[in-house]
Amino acid sequence: xxxxxxxxxxxxxxxxxxxxxxxxxxxxxxxxxxxxxxxxxxxxxxxxxxxxxxxxxxxxxxxxxxxxxxxxxxxxxxxxxxxxxxxxxxxxxxxxxxxxxxxxxxxxxxxxxxxxxxxxxxxxxxxxxxxxxxxxxxxxxxxxxxxxxxxxxxxxxxxxxxxxxxxxxxxxxxxxxxxxxxxxxxxxxxxxxxxxxxxxxxxxxxxxxxxxxxxxxxxxxxxxxxxx
Amino acid sequence: xxxxxxxxxxxxxxxxxxxxxxxxxxxxxxxxxxxxxxxxxxxxxxxxxxxxxxxxxxxxxxxxxxxxxxxxxxxxxxxxxxxxxxxxxxxxxxxxxxxxxxxxxxxxxxxxxxxxxxxxxxxxxxxxxxxxxxxxxxxxxxxxxxxxxxxxxxxxxxxxxxxxxxxxxxxxxxxxxxxxxxxxxxxxxxxxxxxxxxxxxxxxxxxxxxxxxxxxxxxxxxxxxxxx
DNA sequence: TTAAAAGATTAGGCATGACTAAATAATTAA
DNA sequence: TTAATTATTTAGTCATGCCTAATCTTTTAA
Ligand SMILES: [Mn+2]
Ligand SMILES: [Mn+2]
Ligand SMILES: [Mn+2]
Ligand SMILES: [Mn+2]
Numbered sequence: 001x002x003x004x005x006x007x008x009x010x011x012x013x014x015x016x017x018x019x020x021x022x023x024x025x026x027x028x029x030x031x032x033x034x035x036x037x038x039x040x041x042x043x044x045x046x047x048x049x050x051x052x053x054x055x056x057x058x059x060x061x062x063x064x065x066x067x068x069x070x071x072x073x074x075x076x077x078x079x080x081x082x083x084x085x086x087x088x089x090x091x092x093x094x095x096x097x098x099x100x101x102x103x104x105x106x107x108x109x110x111x112x113x114x115x116x117x118x119x120x121x122x123x124x125x126x127x128x129x130x131x132x133x134x135x136x137x138x139x140x141x142x143x144x145x146x147x148x149x150x151x152x153x154x155x156x157x158x159x160x161x162x163x164x165x166x167x168x169x170x171x172x173x174x175x176x177x178x179x180x181x182x183x184x185x186x187x188x189x190x191x192x193x194x195x196x197x198x199x200x201x202x203x204x205x206x207x208x209x210x211x212x213x214x215x216x217x218x219x220x221x222x223x224x225x226x227x228x
Numbered sequence: 229x230x231x232x233x234x235x236x237x238x239x240x241x242x243x244x245x246x247x248x249x250x251x252x253x254x255x256x257x258x259x260x261x262x263x264x265x266x267x268x269x270x271x272x273x274x275x276x277x278x279x280x281x282x283x284x285x286x287x288x289x290x291x292x293x294x295x296x297x298x299x300x301x302x303x304x305x306x307x308x309x310x311x312x313x314x315x316x317x318x319x320x321x322x323x324x325x326x327x328x329x330x331x332x333x334x335x336x337x338x339x340x341x342x343x344x345x346x347x348x349x350x351x352x353x354x355x356x357x358x359x360x361x362x363x364x365x366x367x368x369x370x371x372x373x374x375x376x377x378x379x380x381x382x383x384x385x386x387x388x389x390x391x392x393x394x395x396x397x398x399x400x401x402x403x404x405x406x407x408x409x410x411x412x413x414x415x416x417x418x419x420x421x422x423x424x425x426x427x428x429x430x431x432x433x434x435x436x437x438x439x440x441x442x443x444x445x446x447x448x449x450x451x452x453x454x455x456x
Numbered sequence: 457t458t459a460a461a462a463g464a465t466t467a468g469g470c471a472t473g474a475c476t477a478a479a480t481a482a483t484t485a486a
Numbered sequence: 487t488t489a490a491t492t493a494t495t496t497a498g499t500c501a502t503g504c505c506t507a508a509t510c511t512t513t514t515a516a
Contacts, residue, residue, distance in 0.1 A: 034464085035465085036463065036464080047464080047465070049464090050464065050465055067463085
């Protein structure tokens, strides 16, 4: 039992961690981490971001030039990537082990990612079988911070006849879509092979567990898979 | 992604939750929640506790009379018990699913307990099979806040010949003790029956999975079990 | 090339919680 | 019953972060 400031004096508060993560996500998109961009991502005000940029800069986590935005230093990048790793592992845990839907886990992971324990993540990763992608198809950085390329996942609609693949993620999280997946028994990790492609309407015939089914074009355009 | 104050405006900050939990733990021991007692539990100063007592009192979570200490209101009690429930479920998760030792989980649970999601706990409880005791033998409050009596656990040393029981907790968390349990293959949930009690040295012969072993007096005095 | 618009920073505050030192109650011992 | 000791509260600060309004900079458009 201990009050908040004591919970293992982590180097960086959960607040600051979220800023680093927000900066990383912009950098990965090739966008500049301006105060207004970060403010809108974090639901805060540009003036507050300016203040935090000063703090993070003093901590050596970003390079900040007034009016020019922020860039992660290698220290800051390491922390941001570690946060992303935790976030995605927790999302995977919630979906794979606790039975949450793909669209229900983000907010909670946003909290869980800040739990400070190296061992917890090492063991969680192991428990989950070292997953490489989260339930949304986003890559999970490994313990050294390497992020595999999301592009190694493809839309199911682009898989060739005869190829086998496993479902790894989704591009939409609408209720109706997730419900439809449920109805069809399509879940993360499902292995299937493409038997036939119907050019008439873009639907495809697949085989899963020895059973053949047809998936519509609309469906397979929203599904991500890893080809074997 | 969102900055701390946004993480789902929980009614009570994690800080305040820890205060409520500290007060509960004193009340359960029949002790008074004085500012100095709470301060020492939370590693803070009595003056800080006085301040927080004012806040919690205004929120209707405690009754506070200056110089007389604090008492939980029924609202405060509900919140404190809910926190204890989360804490113990997370400890159980870490030990049973992630393979942590019994003495390694408290600090991390101290953080995890503050993750704010009703569903997360409902599903975690289910995933764990609705455990009634945590790895330390402490009862896990159910979702209505009922706490079963810890006294329904007994020291293994007090079990009669012919009775069956399952290991539910420990009274010590010393490294050497936990290591010894490991060596003997004694783990949470292990089912055994008492075959013989040796009055000479207080050791007992037990049968687990059809195999007979002898456990020393020192060992069985530190082990808690639930008799069938 | 300059004026308006958009973007960013500073200034001045506020809320939460913590800390130290000083003042005040409540206990305990004489 | 009084004096000393111990416990608690108050007063005055500090650090984090957030907010609004005002004041720059930088861009964009005339
Ligand atoms: Mn997410
Ligand atoms: Mn977060
Ligand atoms: Mn806690
Ligand atoms: Mn415990």
